[in-house]
Amino acid sequence: MKQSPPIELVSDPASLAHYGRDWTRFWSPAPSAVAFPTSTQEVVELVHWARQTRTALVPSGGRTGLSGGAVAAHGEVVVSLDRMRESLGLDSAEPSITVQAGMPVGELQRLATEAGWFYPVDWAAAGSSQVGGSIATNAGGIRVLRYGMTRNWVNGLTVVTGRGEVLELNRGLLKNNTGLDLRHLMIGSEGTLGIITEATMALTVPPPEQSVLLLGFTGLEAIMPVFERLRRGLQLSAFEFFDRAAAGYVGARSGKAFPLDPDCPCYALVEFDDPEQGNQDRALALFEELVESGLIADGTLSQSGAQAAELWAWREAISESLAEHVPYKNDLSVRIGRVTQFLSDLDALVACHYPDFEVVWFGHIGDGNLHMNVLKPADWSIEDFHRAGKALSPKVFKLVQEHGGSISAEHGVGLLKRDDLGWSRSAAELSMMSVIRAQFDPDGILNPGKMLPANLLSL
Amino acid sequence: MKQSPPIELVSDPASLAHYGRDWTRFWSPAPSAVAFPTSTQEVVELVHWARQTRTALVPSGGRTGLSGGAVAAHGEVVVSLDRMRESLGLDSAEPSITVQAGMPVGELQRLATEAGWFYPVDWAAAGSSQVGGSIATNAGGIRVLRYGMTRNWVNGLTVVTGRGEVLELNRGLLKNNTGLDLRHLMIGSEGTLGIITEATMALTVPPPEQSVLLLGFTGLEAIMPVFERLRRGLQLSAFEFFDRAAAGYVGARSGKAFPLDPDCPCYALVEFDDPEQGNQDRALALFEELVESGLIADGTLSQSGAQAAELWAWREAISESLAEHVPYKNDLSVRIGRVTQFLSDLDALVACHYPDFEVVWFGHIGDGNLHMNVLKPADWSIEDFHRAGKALSPKVFKLVQEHGGSISAEHGVGLLKRDDLGWSRSAAELSMMSVIRAQFDPDGILNPGKMLPANLLSL
Numbered sequence: 043m044k045q046s047p048p049i050e051l052v053s054d055p056a057s058l059a060h061y062g063r064d065w066t067r068f069w070s071p072a073p074s075a076v077a078f079p080t081s082t083q084e085v086v087e088l089v090h091w092a093r094q095t096r097t098a099l100v101p102s103g104g105r106t107g108l109s110g111g112a113v114a115a116h117g118e119v120v121v122s123l124d125r126m127r128e129s130l131g132l133d134s135a136e137p138s139i140t141v142q143a144g145m146p147v148g149e150l151q152r153l154a155t156e157a158g159w160f161y162p163v164d165w166a167a168a169g170s171s172q173v174g175g176s177i178a179t180n181a182g183g184i185r186v187l188r189y190g191m192t193r194n195w196v197n198g199l200t201v202v203t204g205r206g207e208v209l210e211l212n213r214g215l216l217k218n219n220t221g222l223d224l225r226h227l228m229i230g231s232e233g234t235l236g237i238i239t240e241a242t243m244a245l246t247v248p249p250p251e252q253s254v255l256l257l258g259f260t261g262l263e264a265i266m267p268v269f270e271r272l273r274r275g276l277q278l279s280a281f282e283f284f285d286r287a288a289a290g291y292v293g294a295r296s297g298k299a300f301p302l303d304p305d306c307p308c309y310a311l312v313e314f315d316d317p318e319q320g321n322q323d324r325a326l327a328l329f330e331e332l333v334e335s336g337l338i339a340d341g342t343l344s345q346s347g348a349q350a351a352e353l354w355a356w357r358e359a360i361s362e363s364l365a366e367h368v369p370y371k372n373d374l375s376v377r378i379g380r381v382t383q384f385l386s387d388l389d390a391l392v393a394c395h396y397p398d399f400e401v402v403w404f405g406h407i408g409d410g411n412l413h414m415n416v417l418k419p420a421d422w423s424i425e426d427f428h429r430a431g432k433a434l435s436p437k438v439f440k441l442v443q444e445h446g447g448s449i450s451a452e453h454g455v456g457l458l459k460r461d462d463l464g465w466s467r468s469a470a471e472l473s474m475m476s477v478i479r480a481q482f483d484p485d486g487i488l489n490p491g492k493m494l495p496a497n498l499l500s501l
Numbered sequence: 502m503k504q505s506p507p508i509e510l511v512s513d514p515a516s517l518a519h520y521g522r523d524w525t526r527f528w529s530p531a532p533s534a535v536a537f538p539t540s541t542q543e544v545v546e547l548v549h550w551a552r553q554t555r556t557a558l559v560p561s562g563g564r565t566g567l568s569g570g571a572v573a574a575h576g577e578v579v580v581s582l583d584r585m586r587e588s589l590g591l592d593s594a595e596p597s598i599t600v601q602a603g604m605p606v607g608e609l610q611r612l613a614t615e616a617g618w619f620y621p622v623d624w625a626a627a628g629s630s631q632v633g634g635s636i637a638t639n640a641g642g643i644r645v646l647r648y649g650m651t652r653n654w655v656n657g658l659t660v661v662t663g664r665g666e667v668l669e670l671n672r673g674l675l676k677n678n679t680g681l682d683l684r685h686l687m688i689g690s691e692g693t694l695g696i697i698t699e700a701t702m703a704l705t706v707p708p709p710e711q712s713v714l715l716l717g718f719t720g721l722e723a724i725m726p727v728f729e730r731l732r733r734g735l736q737l738s739a740f741e742f743f744d745r746a747a748a749g750y751v752g753a754r755s756g757k758a759f760p761l762d763p764d765c766p767c768y769a770l771v772e773f774d775d776p777e778q779g780n781q782d783r784a785l786a787l788f789e790e791l792v793e794s795g796l797i798a799d800g801t802l803s804q805s806g807a808q809a810a811e812l813w814a815w816r817e818a819i820s821e822s823l824a825e826h827v828p829y830k831n832d833l834s835v836r837i838g839r840v841t842q843f844l845s846d847l848d849a850l851v852a853c854h855y856p857d858f859e860v861v862w863f864g865h866i867g868d869g870n871l872h873m874n875v876l877k878p879a880d881w882s883i884e885d886f887h888r889a890g891k892a893l894s895p896k897v898f899k900l901v902q903e904h905g906g907s908i909s910a911e912h913g914v915g916l917l918k919r920d921d922l923g924w925s926r927s928a929a930e931l932s933m934m935s936v937i938r939a940q941f942d943p944d945g946i947l948n949p950g951k952m953l954p955a956n957l958l959s960l
Contacts, residue, residue, distance in 0.1 A: 227682070448679055467679055
């Protein structure tokens with residue numbers, strides 16, 4: 043007799059379609075049902091049931107991921123954390139906040155700010171993404187340069203493993219050297235080791251007022267020298283990059299005029315602490331020095347918060363502006379010192395194999411993280427373009443490997459890159475990952491088919 | 502035929518005694534030999550030899566540890582990194598520095614400073630401790646409040662596992678979400694998973710000038726409110742604590758007069774950014790406010806770097822000043838909000854069981870990290886006192902457990918606390934740790950008997 047599930051499963055078509063996909067759109071959602079546990083204990087019971095019935099579970103947060111990590115396309119049961127979104131207490135003495143994993147990251151940010159503190163990890167989808175999902179994917183975002191990835195902010199985790207055991211990892215401690223740190227193994231594990239049900243996240247003091255410099259470079263090779271000079275002179279919170287093409291697409295869509303000379307090969311958006319007039323003066327002096335050294339061709343400095351937001355919009359609207367051109371995207375990183383050479387090698391690679399393709403570049407270049415977007419030529423069919431993208435990928439990944447980089451800087455692996463993981467991780471590492479996974483989830487019920495190459499899963 | 506070692510082994514009595522111990526003095530050094538590899542490849546060959554001959558290896562850095570993690574007391578071969586201390590390149594674009602694991606941390610700090618950058622993890626033994634050892638033990642130190650533990654600064658690691666495989670973990674990348682982060686598993690693993698041979702460490706901009714406030718509290722319960730107020734008003738880099746007894750022992754040894762009212766129950770040393778006069782004014786205003794609220798009884802603010810160093814000396818000389826009293830030490834942490842209650846519960850516990858014992862407290866209280874020192878009464882024998890300390894430990898650890906804390910905040914586990922790990926980690930966690938260890942070191946040749954309870958090692 044097949045055991046019945048410990049909590050009600052929802053399986054109307056709208057829910058299956060909604061909870062079966064994330065922001066990637068390459069796979070058709072096809073879960074068999076969706077579960078909405080309301081407590082860690084209910085998650086434990088779900089896992090026990092799944093082990094007994096050999097049911098695959100897909101842990102599901104806000105599903106804003108871009109790698110298919112939360113996609114359920116093969117009859118799995120989605121475990122949505124939507125009904126576990128409560129605050130379990132903000133601790134101003136620490137400061138930290140403990141929340142259920144289904145709380146939206148935007149809500150966590152709001153609660154921190156209300157208490158006079160600050161949760162600094164931020165990205166466009168922060169409002170819809172959930173805390174547990176942001177930890178399971180180790181989300182990055184726009185201020186990694188200053189604050190690091192989500193990993194840096196996790197003081198404690200409650201996790202239900204694939205064995206149905208509840209682990210209380212690190213219990214909110216700031217210092218705890220008692221053996222192997224399993225917490226960090228869980229962060230970025232994409233739901234393959236356990237389901238995160240609660241988390242204690244560190245908070246910090248709110249940063250001072252920020253100013254924004256928008257800079258136009260004289261050439262690609264000017265970016266990194268400018269970055270180093272500005273970093274030594276100002277307290278930076280972001281150093282974001284985009285090329286001429288990206289600015290063009292944003293302008294075409296918004297109808298606004300780009301505030302700088304539109305013919306620079308690339309631009310940077312620089313955000314820095316501006317607690318008093320002194321820092322603006324210093325920024326202007328640095329700017330003049332950079333113009334004189336021939337690195338900067340044009341620039342503008344925000345004079346108010348509203349102007350800073352207007353400048354940010356040129357960076358933030360890029361993804362949306364490219365959407366209608368069906369971009370083939372890649373989220374790559376290399377070490378800072380390799381960025382310039384890597385960019386120009388990759389441009390050359392695409393130009394050589396696909397002279398018809400336009401490549402648009404933007405990203406968190408201060409972290410060595412580049413988002414490469416190849417646009418579909420208007421006269422190509424989507425199918426042909428996807429095929430070409432698929433053929434291009436190994437060439438891109440090979441170049442990433444040659445530059446010692448990562449084929450997934452902040453978006454994770456999921457379904458999208460699991461078979462390509464070998465370009466960034468060695469066989470010994472992949473084998474260790476699969477052994478660890480088998481220990482946390484001996485029956486292979488947690489997010490099967492995600493993160494690790496299929497041929498490793500049978501080990 | 503027993504295979505001969507791939508590199509010369511040293512076994513003169515002086516070397517055996519020197520390389521067989523760390524800063525703990527509870528175990529008699531008794532290695533069979535010491536190896537001094539000069540490259541990652543030589544470490545690989547050593548590990549292969551050790552597997553074939555079933556030889557136990559003890560990875561050894563500067564051996565400034567306080568938990569016996571680098572002690573060789575059972576005929577092991579010590580693998581000293583003393584001949585692998587070269588810089589492999591400082592990268593100012595990033596900024597980071599790649600070094601061989603045997604480089605002293607103080608040398609790393611010096612190289613960073615020379616290049617106009619800063620390596621911020623620091624502690625009394627930084628000059629003798631080595632980079633690899635600091636990573637293997639996830640060292641903390643005096644500015645964790647601002648900069649975090651060593652873990653936060655590791656961009657990449659080269660490791661030779663117990664299988665003799667070379668892992669290039671994270672290869673210096675700032676962003677890399679390609680599956681499980683084995684780098685963080687290695688950090689704090691105390692030589693039980695692999696031998697770290699090279700590391701890429703992040704650097705940062707040097708902090709501005711620092712000022713120091715020395716404060717005398719009106720009572721234990723004043724510490725945390727003062728900490729929160731100061732943290733919101735100043736950019737703190739340290740918030741260190743010591744009690745009246747600690748100040749007394751330092752004064753008795755140095756012959757200097759304590760600069761504050763010596764009758765406050767406890768004191769804090771507060772270090773903060775002082776880029777211009779404004780912050781000193783703000784610190785003074787905060788100080789007056791805290792005096793008015795009845796939290797602070799006395800205080801002094803450094804007026805120069807020399808004065809700041811003099812004030813720091815009162816905190817830094819504590820360990821040395823207590824040494825002649827044969828302290829029974831514990832390195833404990835709880836969450837910030839529990840510190841006050843924990844301190845007073847622990848005081849009561851010792852007073853109840855050992856009314857003759859004097860307890861001296863100091864530590865990194867801004868991190869929730871307390872160093873508890875119970876002094877040997879003059880008329881007790883060392884043996885009786887050790888026995889009493891041993892009997893006291895489970896009571897202390899039980900209290901730590903009740904407060905959800907850690908029995909080893911920054912010193913690690915080593916030999917000293919391996920059998921007590923269950924007070925801070927669950928059975929499920931310990932079992933997972935032992936399985937992972939067995940994967941990285943299937944023959945159990947790496948630092949056997951350290952970190953995990955003996956009964957788990959046979960799993």
